[in-house]
Amino acid sequence: MSPNDNSKSSNAHWGGRFTGGPADIMEKINASIAFDRRLFLQDIAGSRAHADMLVAQDILTPEDGKAINEGLELISQEILAGNFSFSEKLEDIHMNIESRLKELIGEPAGRLHTARSRNDQVATDFRLWVRDSLDDIDKLLCKLQSVLIDNSEKYADLIMPGYTHLQTAQPITFGHHLLSYVEMFGRDRGRFSDCRKRLNESPLGAGALAGTTYPIDRQHTAKSLGFDRPMVNSLDAVSDRDFALEFLSSAAITMTHISRFSEEIILWCSDSFGFIELSDSFTTGSSMMPQKRNPDAAELSRAKSGRVFGNLMTLLSVMKALPLAYSKDMQEDKEPVFDSMDSLLLSLNAIIGMVDDLKPIPEAMYMAAQKGYPTATDLADWLVTSVGLPFREAHKVTGKIVKAAYDKNLSLEDFPLTEMQSIDRRITDDVISVLSIESSISRRTSEGGTAPENVLASAAIARKRYL
Ligand code: ARG
Secondary structure (H helix, E strand, O other), rough: OOOOOOOOOOOOOOOOOOOOOOOHHHHHOOOOOHHHHHHHHHHHHHHHHHHHHHHOOOOHHHHHHHHHHHHHHHHHHHHHHHOOOOHHHHHHHHHHHHHHHHHHHHHHHOOOOOOHHHHHHHHHHHHHHHHHHHHHHHHHHHHHHHHHHHHHHHHHOEEEEEEOOEEEEEEEHHHHHHHHHHHHHHHHHHHHHHHHHHOOOOOOOOOOOOOOOOOOOOOHHHOOOOOOEOOOHHHHHHHHHHHHHHHHHHHHHHHHHHHHHHHHHHHHHHOOOEEOOOHHHHEEEEOOOOOOEEEEHHHHHHHHHHHHHHHHHHHHHHOOOHHHHHHHHHHHHHHHHHHHHHHHHHHHHHHHHHHHOEEEEEHHHHHHOOOOOHHHHHHHHHHHHHHOOOHHHHEEEEEEHHHHHHHHOOOOOOHHHHHHHHOOOOOOHHHHHHHHHHHHHHOOOOOOOOOHHHHHHHHHHHHHOOO
16 A cells, blocks of 8 residues: 555544545554543543533533433443553544444434534643642652651661762761752642642633634533633633643652652662662662672662653653644643653652661761761861851861871871860860761751751651641
Protein backbone atom coordinates (compact mmCIF):
# COMPACT_ATOMS: atom_id res chain seq x y z
CA MET A 1 0.00 0.00 0.00
CA SER A 2 1.44 3.42 -0.90
CA PRO A 3 1.82 5.97 1.87
CA ASN A 4 -0.82 8.09 0.16
CA ASP A 5 -3.36 5.33 -0.18
CA ASN A 6 -6.83 6.68 0.60
CA SER A 7 -8.93 3.74 -0.46
CA LYS A 8 -10.13 3.24 3.13
CA SER A 9 -13.43 4.60 4.34
CA SER A 10 -13.57 7.96 6.08
CA ASN A 11 -13.68 8.48 9.84
CA ALA A 12 -17.08 7.80 11.42
CA HIS A 13 -16.78 10.76 13.80
CA TRP A 14 -15.61 13.50 11.50
CA GLY A 15 -15.48 12.07 7.98
CA GLY A 16 -18.69 13.57 6.56
CA ARG A 17 -16.94 15.77 4.03
CA PHE A 18 -14.30 13.18 3.24
CA THR A 19 -14.53 10.66 0.44
CA GLY A 20 -11.39 8.72 1.21
CA GLY A 21 -9.73 7.53 4.41
CA PRO A 22 -6.46 8.61 5.97
CA ALA A 23 -3.10 7.22 4.87
CA ASP A 24 -1.58 4.73 7.27
CA ILE A 25 1.02 7.24 8.32
CA MET A 26 -1.68 9.88 8.88
CA GLU A 27 -3.51 7.48 11.16
CA LYS A 28 -0.32 6.64 12.96
CA ILE A 29 0.86 10.17 13.64
CA ASN A 30 -2.64 11.26 14.60
CA ALA A 31 -3.36 8.54 17.13
CA SER A 32 -2.94 9.25 20.82
CA ILE A 33 -4.82 6.29 22.25
CA ALA A 34 -1.58 4.51 23.20
CA PHE A 35 -1.06 7.10 25.94
CA ASP A 36 -4.28 9.09 26.43
CA ARG A 37 -6.15 5.96 27.50
CA ARG A 38 -4.89 6.97 30.93
CA LEU A 39 -7.59 9.66 30.88
CA PHE A 40 -10.49 7.21 30.69
CA LEU A 41 -11.88 7.79 34.19
CA GLN A 42 -11.76 11.55 33.73
CA ASP A 43 -13.26 11.28 30.24
CA ILE A 44 -16.18 9.26 31.55
CA ALA A 45 -16.70 11.62 34.49
CA GLY A 46 -16.69 14.59 32.09
CA SER A 47 -19.17 12.93 29.74
CA ARG A 48 -21.53 12.07 32.57
CA ALA A 49 -21.48 15.62 33.89
CA HIS A 50 -22.08 16.92 30.36
CA ALA A 51 -24.97 14.51 29.70
CA ASP A 52 -26.64 15.32 33.04
CA MET A 53 -26.41 19.01 32.27
CA LEU A 54 -27.88 18.49 28.78
CA VAL A 55 -30.83 16.70 30.37
CA ALA A 56 -31.28 19.38 33.03
CA GLN A 57 -31.34 21.99 30.26
CA ASP A 58 -33.88 20.03 28.16
CA ILE A 59 -31.34 19.56 25.40
CA LEU A 60 -31.45 15.78 25.87
CA THR A 61 -34.36 13.65 27.06
CA PRO A 62 -34.06 11.96 30.45
CA GLU A 63 -34.24 8.58 28.64
CA ASP A 64 -31.21 9.42 26.51
CA GLY A 65 -29.40 10.70 29.59
CA LYS A 66 -30.11 7.46 31.43
CA ALA A 67 -28.95 5.28 28.55
CA ILE A 68 -25.74 7.34 28.22
CA ASN A 69 -24.99 7.10 31.92
CA GLU A 70 -25.58 3.37 32.04
CA GLY A 71 -23.48 2.80 28.94
CA LEU A 72 -20.62 4.87 30.32
CA GLU A 73 -20.75 2.96 33.59
CA LEU A 74 -20.45 -0.30 31.67
CA ILE A 75 -17.50 1.04 29.66
CA SER A 76 -15.76 2.12 32.83
CA GLN A 77 -16.11 -1.42 34.19
CA GLU A 78 -14.87 -2.92 30.93
CA ILE A 79 -11.74 -0.75 30.94
CA LEU A 80 -11.03 -1.36 34.62
CA ALA A 81 -11.39 -5.11 34.07
CA GLY A 82 -9.07 -4.98 31.06
CA ASN A 83 -11.84 -6.11 28.70
CA PHE A 84 -11.97 -3.02 26.52
CA SER A 85 -10.40 -3.19 23.12
CA PHE A 86 -8.74 0.13 22.26
CA SER A 87 -8.41 0.97 18.60
CA GLU A 88 -5.80 3.18 17.00
CA LYS A 89 -8.20 3.88 14.12
CA LEU A 90 -10.41 5.69 16.61
CA GLU A 91 -7.51 8.04 17.40
CA ASP A 92 -8.00 8.90 21.01
CA ILE A 93 -9.71 8.01 24.27
CA HIS A 94 -12.67 10.28 23.52
CA MET A 95 -13.61 8.55 20.28
CA ASN A 96 -12.82 5.08 21.57
CA ILE A 97 -15.30 5.56 24.38
CA GLU A 98 -17.93 7.20 22.21
CA SER A 99 -17.71 4.39 19.65
CA ARG A 100 -18.14 1.74 22.28
CA LEU A 101 -21.07 3.69 23.69
CA LYS A 102 -22.68 3.56 20.26
CA GLU A 103 -22.23 -0.20 20.15
CA LEU A 104 -23.78 -0.53 23.58
CA ILE A 105 -26.72 1.91 23.48
CA GLY A 106 -27.16 2.85 19.81
CA GLU A 107 -28.56 6.20 18.76
CA PRO A 108 -28.48 8.14 22.08
CA ALA A 109 -24.68 7.82 22.00
CA GLY A 110 -24.67 10.15 19.02
CA ARG A 111 -26.39 12.86 21.08
CA LEU A 112 -23.74 12.97 23.81
CA HIS A 113 -21.45 15.20 21.77
CA THR A 114 -24.13 17.90 21.43
CA ALA A 115 -22.72 21.31 22.48
CA ARG A 116 -19.27 19.83 23.01
CA SER A 117 -16.03 19.55 21.07
CA ARG A 118 -13.07 17.31 21.69
CA ASN A 119 -11.21 20.55 22.35
CA ASP A 120 -13.10 21.40 25.53
CA GLN A 121 -13.45 17.70 26.30
CA VAL A 122 -9.71 16.99 26.32
CA ALA A 123 -8.92 20.18 28.21
CA THR A 124 -11.41 19.10 30.88
CA ASP A 125 -10.17 15.52 31.08
CA PHE A 126 -6.55 16.57 31.34
CA ARG A 127 -7.23 19.15 34.04
CA LEU A 128 -9.09 16.53 36.05
CA TRP A 129 -6.20 14.08 35.61
CA VAL A 130 -3.59 16.60 36.70
CA ARG A 131 -5.79 17.58 39.65
CA ASP A 132 -6.03 13.94 40.80
CA SER A 133 -2.26 13.60 40.42
CA LEU A 134 -1.64 16.74 42.48
CA ASP A 135 -3.66 15.20 45.29
CA ASP A 136 -1.61 11.98 45.14
CA ILE A 137 1.65 13.94 45.15
CA ASP A 138 0.59 16.00 48.13
CA LYS A 139 -0.12 12.85 50.13
CA LEU A 140 3.31 11.43 49.30
CA LEU A 141 5.17 14.65 50.05
CA CYS A 142 3.40 14.74 53.40
CA LYS A 143 4.43 11.16 54.10
CA LEU A 144 8.01 12.02 53.22
CA GLN A 145 7.95 15.00 55.58
CA SER A 146 6.57 12.72 58.26
CA VAL A 147 9.44 10.19 58.07
CA LEU A 148 11.94 13.05 57.95
CA ILE A 149 10.45 14.66 61.06
CA ASP A 150 10.43 11.32 62.92
CA ASN A 151 14.11 10.86 62.15
CA SER A 152 15.02 14.44 62.95
CA GLU A 153 13.65 13.95 66.45
CA LYS A 154 15.46 10.66 66.80
CA TYR A 155 18.75 12.23 65.70
CA ALA A 156 18.28 15.73 67.13
CA ASP A 157 21.69 15.62 68.82
CA LEU A 158 23.60 13.35 66.46
CA ILE A 159 26.68 15.30 65.44
CA MET A 160 27.87 15.40 61.83
CA PRO A 161 30.04 17.77 59.82
CA GLY A 162 28.24 20.58 58.06
CA TYR A 163 29.76 21.56 54.74
CA THR A 164 30.05 24.50 52.43
CA HIS A 165 31.82 23.85 49.11
CA LEU A 166 31.83 20.24 50.38
CA GLN A 167 34.62 21.39 52.73
CA THR A 168 34.11 21.02 56.47
CA ALA A 169 32.46 24.20 57.71
CA GLN A 170 30.81 23.90 61.11
CA PRO A 171 29.40 20.96 63.04
CA ILE A 172 25.65 20.42 62.74
CA THR A 173 23.23 17.72 63.83
CA PHE A 174 21.80 15.07 61.57
CA GLY A 175 18.33 16.04 62.77
CA HIS A 176 18.94 19.62 61.64
CA HIS A 177 20.10 18.41 58.25
CA LEU A 178 16.98 16.29 57.77
CA LEU A 179 14.70 19.16 58.78
CA SER A 180 16.13 21.30 56.02
CA TYR A 181 14.52 18.88 53.55
CA VAL A 182 11.22 19.11 55.41
CA GLU A 183 11.22 22.81 54.53
CA MET A 184 12.09 22.19 50.88
CA PHE A 185 9.33 19.63 50.48
CA GLY A 186 6.98 21.98 52.33
CA ARG A 187 7.60 24.67 49.69
CA ASP A 188 7.06 22.06 47.00
CA ARG A 189 3.67 21.27 48.47
CA GLY A 190 2.90 24.98 48.43
CA ARG A 191 3.77 25.19 44.73
CA PHE A 192 1.61 22.19 43.83
CA SER A 193 -1.24 23.59 45.85
CA ASP A 194 -0.99 26.97 44.06
CA CYS A 195 -1.06 25.08 40.79
CA ARG A 196 -4.18 23.22 41.93
CA LYS A 197 -5.97 26.45 42.83
CA ARG A 198 -5.35 28.04 39.43
CA LEU A 199 -6.09 24.81 37.57
CA ASN A 200 -9.46 24.25 39.17
CA GLU A 201 -11.66 25.99 36.58
CA SER A 202 -13.77 24.19 34.04
CA PRO A 203 -13.12 24.45 30.29
CA LEU A 204 -16.22 22.37 29.54
CA GLY A 205 -18.79 24.24 27.48
CA ALA A 206 -16.22 26.28 25.57
CA GLY A 207 -17.00 24.07 22.57
CA ALA A 208 -14.43 24.05 19.79
CA LEU A 209 -13.35 27.60 20.63
CA ALA A 210 -16.24 30.06 20.47
CA GLY A 211 -18.87 28.69 22.83
CA THR A 212 -22.15 27.21 21.62
CA THR A 213 -25.64 28.19 20.54
CA TYR A 214 -27.28 25.62 22.83
CA PRO A 215 -28.63 26.88 26.18
CA ILE A 216 -25.99 25.03 28.22
CA ASP A 217 -25.27 25.62 31.90
CA ARG A 218 -21.53 25.74 32.49
CA GLN A 219 -21.98 26.36 36.20
CA HIS A 220 -23.75 23.00 36.41
CA THR A 221 -20.93 20.98 34.82
CA ALA A 222 -18.23 22.95 36.66
CA LYS A 223 -19.90 22.20 39.97
CA SER A 224 -20.52 18.53 39.33
CA LEU A 225 -16.87 17.99 38.35
CA GLY A 226 -15.62 19.74 41.50
CA PHE A 227 -14.30 22.81 39.67
CA ASP A 228 -14.56 26.17 41.43
CA ARG A 229 -16.09 27.88 38.40
CA PRO A 230 -16.17 27.78 34.58
CA MET A 231 -13.21 29.34 32.78
CA VAL A 232 -14.08 32.88 31.71
CA ASN A 233 -13.04 32.88 28.05
CA SER A 234 -13.86 30.10 25.61
CA LEU A 235 -10.74 30.64 23.48
CA ASP A 236 -8.53 30.54 26.53
CA ALA A 237 -10.37 27.51 27.87
CA VAL A 238 -9.44 25.30 24.91
CA SER A 239 -5.96 26.66 24.29
CA ASP A 240 -4.54 26.99 27.79
CA ARG A 241 -2.02 24.47 29.04
CA ASP A 242 -0.56 26.65 31.80
CA PHE A 243 -1.79 24.13 34.33
CA ALA A 244 0.35 21.40 32.75
CA LEU A 245 3.35 23.73 32.61
CA GLU A 246 2.88 24.74 36.22
CA PHE A 247 2.61 21.10 37.17
CA LEU A 248 5.82 20.33 35.27
CA SER A 249 7.75 23.26 36.67
CA SER A 250 6.69 22.43 40.22
CA ALA A 251 7.62 18.80 39.55
CA ALA A 252 11.00 19.90 38.20
CA ILE A 253 11.76 21.90 41.35
CA THR A 254 10.68 18.98 43.55
CA MET A 255 12.96 16.73 41.51
CA THR A 256 15.91 19.05 42.23
CA HIS A 257 15.24 18.49 45.93
CA ILE A 258 14.91 14.75 45.45
CA SER A 259 18.10 14.74 43.42
CA ARG A 260 20.10 16.74 45.96
CA PHE A 261 18.93 14.46 48.75
CA SER A 262 19.74 11.39 46.66
CA GLU A 263 23.21 12.79 46.01
CA GLU A 264 23.77 13.20 49.75
CA ILE A 265 22.57 9.67 50.45
CA ILE A 266 25.01 8.41 47.80
CA LEU A 267 27.89 10.37 49.34
CA TRP A 268 26.97 9.34 52.87
CA CYS A 269 26.94 5.64 52.02
CA SER A 270 30.22 5.76 50.11
CA ASP A 271 33.23 4.14 51.74
CA SER A 272 34.94 7.52 51.93
CA PHE A 273 32.17 9.06 54.06
CA GLY A 274 30.57 6.02 55.64
CA PHE A 275 28.00 8.16 57.50
CA ILE A 276 25.00 5.91 56.89
CA GLU A 277 24.12 2.38 55.91
CA LEU A 278 21.25 1.33 53.69
CA SER A 279 19.93 -2.19 54.23
CA ASP A 280 19.71 -4.92 51.60
CA SER A 281 16.26 -3.55 50.75
CA PHE A 282 17.73 -0.44 49.19
CA THR A 283 21.04 -1.58 47.75
CA THR A 284 22.11 -3.79 44.87
CA GLY A 285 25.19 -5.87 44.23
CA SER A 286 27.73 -5.90 41.42
CA SER A 287 27.97 -8.85 39.07
CA MET A 288 31.77 -8.66 39.16
CA MET A 289 32.82 -7.15 42.49
CA PRO A 290 31.45 -9.24 45.32
CA GLN A 291 32.04 -6.60 47.99
CA LYS A 292 29.79 -3.96 46.44
CA ARG A 293 26.57 -2.52 47.85
CA ASN A 294 25.35 0.13 45.49
CA PRO A 295 22.72 2.77 46.31
CA ASP A 296 20.92 2.33 42.97
CA ALA A 297 17.56 3.66 44.15
CA ALA A 298 19.20 6.96 45.15
CA GLU A 299 21.14 7.10 41.87
CA LEU A 300 18.00 6.53 39.82
CA SER A 301 16.04 9.12 41.80
CA ARG A 302 18.89 11.56 41.13
CA ALA A 303 18.85 10.70 37.43
CA LYS A 304 15.09 10.87 36.96
CA SER A 305 15.26 14.60 37.61
CA GLY A 306 16.74 14.86 34.09
CA ARG A 307 13.64 13.38 32.49
CA VAL A 308 11.37 15.78 34.33
CA PHE A 309 13.46 18.85 33.39
CA GLY A 310 13.36 17.62 29.79
CA ASN A 311 9.59 17.18 29.95
CA LEU A 312 9.14 20.77 31.11
CA MET A 313 11.29 21.96 28.20
CA THR A 314 9.31 19.75 25.81
CA LEU A 315 5.97 21.27 26.70
CA LEU A 316 7.28 24.85 26.85
CA SER A 317 8.61 24.31 23.33
CA VAL A 318 5.35 22.78 22.09
CA MET A 319 3.29 25.69 23.42
CA LYS A 320 5.48 28.70 22.80
CA ALA A 321 4.39 29.71 19.29
CA LEU A 322 0.93 28.23 18.98
CA PRO A 323 -1.68 30.62 17.63
CA LEU A 324 -5.06 30.52 19.37
CA ALA A 325 -7.03 28.39 19.80
CA TYR A 326 -6.53 24.63 19.66
CA SER A 327 -3.84 23.06 17.46
CA LYS A 328 -3.09 19.37 17.26
CA ASP A 329 0.39 20.15 18.61
CA MET A 330 -1.34 20.22 21.97
CA GLN A 331 -1.91 16.48 21.84
CA GLU A 332 1.81 16.31 22.65
CA ASP A 333 1.06 17.75 26.10
CA LYS A 334 0.21 14.45 27.72
CA GLU A 335 3.25 12.21 27.54
CA PRO A 336 5.61 14.69 29.25
CA VAL A 337 3.09 15.11 32.05
CA PHE A 338 2.41 11.38 32.42
CA ASP A 339 6.12 10.57 32.40
CA SER A 340 6.86 13.27 34.97
CA MET A 341 4.11 12.03 37.23
CA ASP A 342 5.45 8.46 36.98
CA SER A 343 9.01 9.58 37.66
CA LEU A 344 7.96 11.74 40.57
CA LEU A 345 5.89 9.00 42.20
CA LEU A 346 8.66 6.44 41.83
CA SER A 347 11.34 8.77 43.17
CA LEU A 348 9.21 9.99 46.07
CA ASN A 349 8.38 6.45 47.11
CA ALA A 350 12.04 5.45 46.83
CA ILE A 351 13.18 8.40 48.96
CA ILE A 352 10.52 7.68 51.59
CA GLY A 353 11.74 4.08 51.68
CA MET A 354 15.38 5.09 52.03
CA VAL A 355 14.78 7.66 54.77
CA ASP A 356 12.89 5.00 56.67
CA ASP A 357 15.62 2.45 56.03
CA LEU A 358 18.85 4.37 56.58
CA LYS A 359 20.95 3.76 59.68
CA PRO A 360 23.42 6.47 60.71
CA ILE A 361 26.93 5.51 61.84
CA PRO A 362 27.47 8.05 64.67
CA GLU A 363 31.20 7.29 65.16
CA ALA A 364 32.00 7.98 61.52
CA MET A 365 30.00 11.21 61.52
CA TYR A 366 31.68 12.32 64.74
CA MET A 367 35.18 11.56 63.50
CA ALA A 368 34.57 13.46 60.28
CA ALA A 369 33.05 16.38 62.21
CA GLN A 370 36.29 16.80 64.13
CA LYS A 371 38.45 17.16 61.04
CA GLY A 372 39.08 20.47 59.29
CA TYR A 373 38.97 22.93 62.23
CA PRO A 374 35.16 23.07 62.41
CA THR A 375 35.17 25.26 65.57
CA ALA A 376 37.37 28.02 64.15
CA THR A 377 34.30 30.29 63.88
CA ASP A 378 33.57 29.63 67.57
CA LEU A 379 37.11 30.75 68.45
CA ALA A 380 36.71 33.93 66.39
CA ASP A 381 33.33 34.60 68.03
CA TRP A 382 34.93 34.11 71.45
CA LEU A 383 37.57 36.73 70.58
CA VAL A 384 34.74 39.11 69.70
CA THR A 385 32.56 38.53 72.75
CA SER A 386 35.22 37.90 75.43
CA VAL A 387 38.15 40.04 74.23
CA GLY A 388 36.18 42.69 72.38
CA LEU A 389 37.98 42.39 69.02
CA PRO A 390 36.16 43.50 65.88
CA PHE A 391 35.07 40.36 63.98
CA ARG A 392 37.43 41.05 61.05
CA GLU A 393 40.45 41.14 63.40
CA ALA A 394 39.21 38.10 65.34
CA HIS A 395 39.00 36.30 62.00
CA LYS A 396 42.64 37.16 61.24
CA VAL A 397 43.92 36.06 64.67
CA THR A 398 41.96 32.79 64.41
CA GLY A 399 43.39 32.17 60.96
CA LYS A 400 46.90 32.45 62.39
CA ILE A 401 46.04 30.04 65.22
CA VAL A 402 44.52 27.55 62.77
CA LYS A 403 47.63 27.71 60.60
CA ALA A 404 49.93 27.17 63.58
CA ALA A 405 47.84 24.22 64.81
CA TYR A 406 47.71 22.77 61.29
CA ASP A 407 51.52 23.00 60.97
CA LYS A 408 51.80 20.93 64.14
CA ASN A 409 49.07 18.56 62.98
CA LEU A 410 46.94 19.36 66.05
CA SER A 411 43.26 20.11 66.43
CA LEU A 412 42.22 23.41 68.03
CA GLU A 413 41.19 21.55 71.17
CA ASP A 414 44.64 19.95 71.46
CA PHE A 415 46.58 23.06 70.53
CA PRO A 416 48.27 24.32 73.76
CA LEU A 417 46.84 27.48 75.33
CA THR A 418 50.34 28.94 75.69
CA GLU A 419 50.86 28.73 71.95
CA MET A 420 47.55 30.48 71.34
CA GLN A 421 48.63 33.17 73.79
CA SER A 422 51.88 33.64 71.93
CA ILE A 423 49.78 34.57 68.90
CA ASP A 424 47.46 36.83 70.92
CA ARG A 425 48.26 37.39 74.57
CA ARG A 426 44.68 38.42 75.42
CA ILE A 427 43.47 34.81 75.10
CA THR A 428 42.57 33.19 78.45
CA ASP A 429 41.80 29.59 79.40
CA ASP A 430 38.10 30.45 79.16
CA VAL A 431 38.51 29.89 75.41
CA ILE A 432 38.72 26.12 75.88
CA SER A 433 35.00 25.95 76.65
CA VAL A 434 34.09 26.97 73.08
CA LEU A 435 36.49 24.76 71.15
CA SER A 436 34.68 21.41 71.31
CA ILE A 437 32.18 20.47 68.63
CA GLU A 438 29.62 19.68 71.34
CA SER A 439 29.75 23.23 72.65
CA SER A 440 29.74 24.60 69.11
CA ILE A 441 26.46 22.83 68.48
CA SER A 442 24.72 23.44 71.77
CA ARG A 443 25.48 27.18 71.64
CA ARG A 444 23.94 27.65 68.19
CA THR A 445 20.51 28.48 69.58
CA SER A 446 19.69 31.38 67.27
CA GLU A 447 16.36 31.01 65.47
CA GLY A 448 16.72 28.26 62.84
CA GLY A 449 20.13 27.19 64.24
CA THR A 450 21.43 23.67 64.76
CA ALA A 451 21.35 23.32 68.59
CA PRO A 452 19.61 20.06 69.56
CA GLU A 453 16.98 21.92 71.59
CA ASN A 454 16.19 24.00 68.47
CA VAL A 455 15.95 20.89 66.36
CA LEU A 456 13.41 19.34 68.72
CA ALA A 457 11.39 22.55 68.86
CA SER A 458 11.51 22.91 65.05
CA ALA A 459 10.45 19.31 64.58
CA ALA A 460 7.43 19.89 66.81
CA ILE A 461 6.49 23.02 64.86
CA ALA A 462 6.94 21.21 61.53
CA ARG A 463 4.76 18.36 62.74
CA LYS A 464 1.96 20.80 63.52
CA ARG A 465 2.40 22.80 60.36
CA TYR A 466 2.75 20.04 57.79
CA LEU A 467 1.29 16.75 59.05
N1 ARG B 1 -6.62 13.71 21.06
C1 ARG B 1 -6.76 15.13 20.98
C2 ARG B 1 -5.78 15.82 21.92
O1 ARG B 1 -5.32 15.21 22.79
C3 ARG B 1 -8.16 15.53 21.30
C4 ARG B 1 -8.59 16.84 20.76
C5 ARG B 1 -8.74 16.74 19.29
N2 ARG B 1 -9.30 17.92 18.73
C6 ARG B 1 -9.29 18.18 17.42
N3 ARG B 1 -9.81 19.30 17.04
N4 ARG B 1 -8.78 17.35 16.56
O2 ARG B 1 -5.47 16.99 21.78
